[in-house]
Amino acid sequence: VSAPAAVRVAAPAKLNLYLHVVGRRPDGYHLLDSLVAFADDADLVEVRPDPEGPAIEVTGPAAAALADEPDNLALRAARALAGALGRPPAVSIRLDKRLPVAAGVGGGSADAAAVLRALARLWGLPDGHPAPAAAAPALGADVPACLACRPCHMGGIGEQIEPAPALPPVWAVLANPGLPCPTPPVFRARTGPFSGPARLADAPADAAALAAALAERRNDLEGPARALVPEIGDVLGALEGTRGCLLARMSGSGATCFGLYPDPATAARAAAALAGRPGWRVRAARLLHAPPEPEVLPAGG
Numbered sequence: 581v582s583a584p585a586a587v588r589v590a591a592p593a594k595l596n597l598y599l600h601v602v603g604r605r606p607d608g609y610h611l612l613d614s615l616v617a618f619a620d621d622a623d624l625v626e627v628r629p630d631p632e633g634p635a636i637e638v639t640g641p642a643a644a645a646l647a648d649e650p651d652n653l654a655l656r657a658a659r660a661l662a663g664a665l666g667r668p669p670a671v672s673i674r675l676d677k678r679l680p681v682a683a684g685v686g687g688g689s690a691d692a693a694a695v696l697r698a699l700a701r702l703w704g705l706p707d708g709h710p711a712p713a714a715a716a717p718a719l720g721a722d723v724p725a726c727l728a729c730r731p732c733h734m735g736g737i738g739e740q741i742e743p744a745p746a747l748p749p750v751w752a753v754l755a756n757p758g759l760p761c762p763t764p765p766v767f768r769a770r771t772g773p774f775s776g777p778a779r780l781a782d783a784p785a786d787a788a789a790l791a792a793a794l795a796e797r798r799n800d801l802e803g804p805a806r807a808l809v810p811e812i813g814d815v816l817g818a819l820e821g822t823r824g825c826l827l828a829r830m831s832g833s834g835a836t837c838f839g840l841y842p843d844p845a846t847a848a849r850a851a852a853a854l855a856g857r858p859g860w861r862v863r864a865a866r867l868l869h870a871p872p873e874p875e876v877l878p879a880g881g
């Protein structure tokens with residue numbers, strides 16, 4: 581069998597269903613307790629062999645926001661995996677950047693994790709080969725979770741992941757006000773006591789039970805993010821006002837917020853109700869239970 585001509589894989593948005601800040605390390609990084617899940621609202625990554633690589637081409641609606649990035653995390657992921665395998669990083673990457681940047685949905689980490697998944701397939705690594713997971717933590721605290729791409733509890737500064745109890749079928753609307761909300765100032769603006777960890781002990785029976793459990797938890801970064809980007813309050817209010825919304829919450833350090841819904845039709849109606857707000861990006865999505873399968877484009881095809 582010849583090597584594939586290219587491998588394409590989705591890089592799903594990460595949602596922090598709750599996020600507690602439980603401490604702070606001497607180096608300034610914060611200790612977190614978070615339940616993360618992934619949505620089928622995604623960037624798209626395609627890798628193909630290129631003897632002149634590594635190279636990257638970024639297209640898509642959010643490409644311009646990455647133009648100033650000197651060393652894209654996706655490129656670093658390719659170099660890291662190649663280095664770990666002792667092979668040249670002879671690959672070119674196409675990144676279709678659809679998710680908003682600096683938006684609390686882990687876009688850069690998701691892209692890096694998708695490159696690891698795509699290259700594992702392009703380079704014929706057997707399932708469970710340790711190199712992608714070994715390369716992930718040094719690329720960013722969120723990259724191991726994005727590589728797992730299933731619901732998980734995050735500890736440490738985000739790099740310690742454990743499988744979460746099974747989540748019920750649940751749909752989301754992701755809404756972003758179109759304003760960047762970089763992470764470091766949000767953490768710096770956080771004050772007050774730390775929260776305790778609050779992991780889910782049991783699998784919620786359905787979407788309503790999941791929302792009820794989440795309602796007892798918070799995103800501790802919401803207050804500081806709203807102080808910096810007050811429009812986050814408008815987004816949360818708009819989501820809360822949609823019919824059938826079980827819970828509205830900010831993800832990560834913002835500004836993207838999500839509403840949870842019990843079925844796809846209710847989520848689609850809610851997204852339609854929010855469409856047309858100037859500058860907002862609104863998408864209905866399903867929460868994923870497993871990583872998306874890479875699509876292999878055969879050589880000569």
Ligand code: C5P
Pocket residue numbers: 608609610611612720721722736737738763764767
């Ligand atoms: O890893 P990421 O790029 O998301 O982190 C950006 C910044 O956010 C870090 O440099 C740090 O200031 C802050 N941060 C933190 N605690 C974390 C993750 C990020 O304080 N667990």
